Amino acid sequence: MLEGIMIGLSAAFSVQNLLMVVAGCLIGTFIGMLPGLGPMSIIAIMIPVAITLGDPTAALILLAGVYYGAIFGGSTSSILLNAPGVAGTVATSFDGYPMARKGQAGKALTIAAVSSFAGGTIGAILLAIFAPALSTVALLFHSAEYFALMVVGLSAIAAFAGTGQVAKALMMTILGLILATVGEGALFNMPRFTMGLMDLQSGISFITLAMAMFALPEAIFLVLNPARSASGAEGGGSGKITGLRFSREEGRAILPVIGRQSVQGFFIGVLPGAGATIASFLGYAVERNIASGKEQAEFGKGSVKGLAAPETANNAACTGSFVPLLTLGIPGSGTTAILLGALIALNVTPGPRLMVDEPDIFWAVIISMYIGNLVLLILNLPLIPYIAKILAIPRNYLIPFILFFTLMGAYIGQNNATELLLLVGLGVLATILRFADYPLAPLLIGFILGTMLENNFARSMQLYRGLDFIWERPMTLALLVLAVLLVLLPTYRARRARKRAEGVADGD
Numbered sequence: 001m002l003e004g005i006m007i008g009l010s011a012a013f014s015v016q017n018l019l020m021v022v023a024g025c026l027i028g029t030f031i032g033m034l035p036g037l038g039p040m041s042i043i044a045i046m047i048p049v050a051i052t053l054g055d056p057t058a059a060l061i062l063l064a065g066v067y068y069g070a071i072f073g074g075s076t077s078s079i080l081l082n083a084p085g086v087a088g089t090v091a092t093s094f095d096g097y098p099m100a101r102k103g104q105a106g107k108a109l110t111i112a113a114v115s116s117f118a119g120g121t122i123g124a125i126l127l128a129i130f131a132p133a134l135s136t137v138a139l140l141f142h143s144a145e146y147f148a149l150m151v152v153g154l155s156a157i158a159a160f161a162g163t164g165q166v167a168k169a170l171m172m173t174i175l176g177l178i179l180a181t182v183g184e185g186a187l188f189n190m191p192r193f194t195m196g197l198m199d200l201q202s203g204i205s206f207i208t209l210a211m212a213m214f215a216l217p218e219a220i221f222l223v224l225n226p227a228r229s230a231s232g233a234e235g236g237g238s239g240k241i242t243g244l245r246f247s248r249e250e251g252r253a254i255l256p257v258i259g260r261q262s263v264q265g266f267f268i269g270v271l272p273g274a275g276a277t278i279a280s281f282l283g284y285a286v287e288r289n290i291a292s293g294k295e296q297a298e299f300g301k302g303s304v305k306g307l308a309a310p311e312t313a314n315n316a317a318c319t320g321s322f323v324p325l326l327t328l329g330i331p332g333s334g335t336t337a338i339l340l341g342a343l344i345a346l347n348v349t350p351g352p353r354l355m356v357d358e359p360d361i362f363w364a365v366i367i368s369m370y371i372g373n374l375v376l377l378i379l380n381l382p383l384i385p386y387i388a389k390i391l392a393i394p395r396n397y398l399i400p401f402i403l404f405f406t407l408m409g410a411y412i413g414q415n416n417a418t419e420l421l422l423l424v425g426l427g428v429l430a431t432i433l434r435f436a437d438y439p440l441a442p443l444l445i446g447f448i449l450g451t452m453l454e455n456n457f458a459r460s461m462q463l464y465r466g467l468d469f470i471w472e473r474p475m476t477l478a479l480l481v482l483a484v485l486l487v488l489l490p491t492y493r494a495r496r497a498r499k500r501a502e503g504v505a506d507g508d
Helices: 002-012 015-032 038-052 056-081 093-101 105-140 143-160 166-180 206-224 248-270 275-290 293-298 304-320 322-328 334-345 359-392 395-414 418-435 441-464 474-507
Strands: none
Touching: 002 015, 002 359, 015 038, 015 056, 015 359, 038 056, 038 334, 056 093, 056 105, 056 304, 056 334, 056 359, 056 395, 093 105, 093 304, 105 248, 105 304, 105 322, 105 359, 143 275, 143 441, 143 474, 166 441, 206 395, 206 418, 206 441, 248 275, 248 304, 248 322, 275 304, 275 441, 293 304, 304 322, 322 334, 322 359, 395 418
């Protein structure tokens, strides 16, 4: 491994490859800031450019830089506008945007940048150490385990519900699962709930749904609520951005979160099909569940832990997703599927032999990830005061800005006008649900996990001719038991807190 790292260092620190790292990070960051575009679109556009470079190492470093740069930059629009730039930064908006509304946009962007850097860096170190071994572990996960993993994800919905909102969160999760069934099913290649529209046969786009749940209602609220200032703060305000740094106490609070979520996010990214989006949601859920009662109440209202967790997890997961791509030739997400196509176009065959046959490519990409995260931190930290000034834009300019990028992101995602109609319809529904105080995050979780849950359950049923896969595969059973514990844990904690309160009252 040390020999491979030395080869990777010499390749990664060549002038051409260093320029590719910087170029990829810059392009990815700015594209990630634009709602709806995301890394898939820009990587697809960049493939012809990468191929013309002629050097597979430089090409892959450029595309990898675009990938994690987009995830790094996607937090900006989530924090400032409540319009997630990429799917992996949706959970960032849960606490990042409330912080921006309090006039703490600078601090939120700083925490996001530091957390992203830490998650990506620790992920790169874990990738260098464990890549060969983890490729074997990833192969142990079959359809049954993925089904159980999706159930674990759904069991965390209580983490996204406020006090006394568990029933509402459950209803929203079911609604998300229902929306996930639109389009062709896993068992039968027949359209479902498409109302005769060909454009719905491939289902509802996640980007369209994310924009409808967060960005569009925010624009409507800005119109309907004249008390809201241009900065998003309630009750007027000057829109002045203060507090670009976080305190030592806040640093000590997020340090263990960064440690936990770097490791958890990386291992979730290693699993093909999981990816940064699921890692960020699970990271947020875990941190909320293990937080103390007082800290738990802050989640969703501007918690530094609630911001650091998804930002760390999604960047670590991006790095982890390169394990199955490079060592097995298995794409773990849509983005890494495009990267796989780029590798094949460059006459590079990913798989177990890549580390042996072409160590310069394998190790140079891993080393460049660390360099890229350092470049992203250096590029982003000085720009935070200027980026945060977006919130000082007058509301009559800010609303069209949000609407433009929301509509553009939804249209570009699927390239048809039906998405715009869906965006408006779902946006109006989301606004009504927000007025009724329904949490919208569980709906997105249900939608994201719904398709994968159904597909893996259907495959498991076909392979084992029924539900026998639960008992025949110990890992599946263990994950399902974990899901049950995650459901029961909040109930147990609430009951214990209630008994403790009653005991204090009796003592008085």
